[in-house]
Amino acid sequence: MQHIRILSAKKLQPNQRQYLLNAGFAVTEADFIGIKHKDFAARDIAENLIFTSQNAVKSVTEKCGMELLADKKLFCVGSKTKALLERAGCRVEAAADYAEVLAAIITKKYRHEAFTFFSGNLRRDTLPEMLKEAGVALNETEVYETIITPHEINAVPDGILFFSPSGVEGFLKENAIGNAVCFCIGTTTAQVLKDITDNIVIANKPSVENVVIQCINYYK
Structure with a gap:
C-alpha cells in the first residue's frame, strides 16, 4: 500500500x-481555495436564517456576534454547519445534507414565513430558486468570498x-x-x-x- x-x-x-x-x-x-469574510450590512434580517456552510456562520458571528442568531429559527445544510451552530448554543430548526432537500423542507412546512439566506459569492442557485419558485419570501446577504x-x-x-x-x-x-x-x-x-x-x-x-x-x- x-x-x-x-x-x-x-x-x-x-x-x-x-x-x-x-x-x-x-x-x-x-x-x-481560500475564504475571505466580507463586510456586510445586517439589515432586513428575517426571523428565519439559512446557512449552507460553516464559512457563512463564522462570517456572520464574527461581524454581528451571536446575538443576531438569538431567538431566530435556524436552517442549515451539512452536519458540520449544524454542529457549529449547536456548539454555539443555537437551536437548529431544520437541517439537511443537500440544499435541495432543505429547500423542499422549507417549502413544505414554512412556505408562509420569511427567510434571510447568508451566502458566499460562489453559492449555487438551487436553494434560492426553489424557494422563490414556491413563493417563499427570501432576501440574501453575501457574507464571504471564496478565492481560488x-x-x-x-x-x-x-x-x-x-x-x-x-x-x-x-x-x-x-x-x-x-x-x-x-x-x-x-x-x-x-x-x-x-x-x-x-x-x-x-x-x-x-x-x-x-x-x-x-x-x-x-x-x-
Whole structure:
C-alpha cells in the first residue's frame, strides 16, 4: 500500500490525515481555495436564517456576534454547519445534507414565513430558486468570498480528495486529473468532473470523514 499516493484538495484535520496514513497511503495536502469574510450590512434580517456552510456562520458571528442568531429559527445544510451552530448554543430548526432537500423542507412546512439566506459569492442557485419558485419570501446577504488559490503538484497522485466545485477548479488551473481516482464529497463536486474523468467515487454522506473512508475502502 505504500505506493498509493493521495492528494487532499484541502488541509485535513490531524485525525482525518491519520486515518489515511494508518491505511498505508502517502498523503499530500493543499488548500486550492481560500475564504475571505466580507463586510456586510445586517439589515432586513428575517426571523428565519439559512446557512449552507460553516464559512457563512463564522462570517456572520464574527461581524454581528451571536446575538443576531438569538431567538431566530435556524436552517442549515451539512452536519458540520449544524454542529457549529449547536456548539454555539443555537437551536437548529431544520437541517439537511443537500440544499435541495432543505429547500423542499422549507417549502413544505414554512412556505408562509420569511427567510434571510447568508451566502458566499460562489453559492449555487438551487436553494434560492426553489424557494422563490414556491413563493417563499427570501432576501440574501453575501457574507464571504471564496478565492481560488492554485498550486502545482509535482508528485502525480493515485487518488484525489475533492470537497467542493471550487476546489476542483483550483486544482485544475495548474494540474491535470490524469488517471487519478477522484473521491468527491457530493454530487455537485462530482458534476464538475464528469466531462474530465470517469474515475469518480462519491461519498455516501457529504462529510470529509466519509470521503476519507471511501478512499480507504476503494484501495483495500
